[in-house]
Amino acid sequence: MAALTLLLGAEAAVAACGTDEAACEVDLGVYHAQVPEGDIKGAILYLHGFGGSGEGALGPRDWVNTALARGYVLIAPDGLPIAEGRGRGWSFVPGRPERRDEHAFLRSVRDDAAARFGFDADEMILSGFSIGGSMTSYMACEAPKSFAAYAPVAGGFWRPHPTACSGPVRLLHTHGWTDGTVPLEGRVLRGGDATNPEALMQGDIFYTLRMWREVNACNQLRADRFVTQGPFMRRAWDRCAEGSALEFALFPGGHVVPSGWADMMLDWYESL
Template identity: 30%
Template sequence: PVERGFVWNVPGVPTIAGTIPGPNDADDVAFMTETIDALADQGCIDPSRVYATGLSGGGRMTSWLGCAAADRFAAIAPVVGLRAGRPDRRDPQRPDPATCRPSRPMPVMAFAGDADTTNPIQGGGAPYWSYTMHAAEQRWAQLNGCAAPRPTVWVTAQVYEEGYAACRDGADVVGRITAGGGHSWVADNDAMWAFFAARTRPQN
């Protein structure tokens, strides 16, 4: 927390206070990518199989890693936090394309609850949450060159799945919505792992 001298910060992503980190603030993307590189250099991880997930602000951070560090991650899975860049200043109901330009198609599996009042799937709330989850999914589908929407299907009595398929390099976009789910860990961990395990990042 800020009062203890710490603040969560991802460059380009508003903090909880709604401010955009400046050039002199800590760079969490650099920290993440340098950590990945160090672990790979030590032989601790397979660099083609690095994934990101997180809840709420961590979900927004995960989304930003997909935008800004697609050369390090094989897939992302934001939980109650899917974004595709900052809201457009001229039309906050849409993501600003200039603020999310991944270097390669990024597979995305996002989880949310339709009763979340902090990051509502219908948008609104904090300024950084102006556009809907559907708008975020659509933007990732554009970025990934997806050719077709997925049919919406109920995967359990409380959870339905939507999104886009036939994407470049298998970079599908999947949204799983929990009916009645709030601002909490609504993710299906097994489904998330299956999505991750099926994907590797092409190596240069």
């Protein structure tokens, strides 16, 4: 009876909001949602890339179908409008004015979605693509206890890099070997070249990994495990702070969410 009540409650919530026609609203913004058929196993809060939207992020694609089939509710909030006709983004770049308290917004989406769709807020993964991956990384650094695990794709810190984070995390970073939009070494977006401290520059993913090793108190520089499965070459650090987890997955591609990512990421998360 309790299971039936939960299912009916989730169906009513879906009817009320989360569809293309009616986004769910919280104080600082809106989000979209897709709910799997059958039992709910967990949830992924997914942040779109530059110029995207929550609705667009949940369009038909490989990782969306995989996650739904595995029983995960998908939550995709809208970033802030960038400029007319340029879509949306996230307010996280160091030294730039804060346009919204993104941490408060994402936590409010987490709690509202958990109440609406009937899952445990403590079992939500935060993920994102490109600048959504960057926003994911900053949330993991500055408020690591906000989500159960973090899974950025093709996005990390920007320059100037953080010099410290708040505590250990469970994090899997995925990146394309030939990514030219967010290269592994970063790139200058405007303001001259890398010698100009005022230039707007993406960060170095290798520096990001060093930061995570320090944050997680990993006692060795080199990885403890190397796993090649499908297109992914993974490095894992195991001798780290209790309860933490750190892996890096490279794939032979560019600036995309690669095929097979959802299965790999969820296998990682469920094994923690």
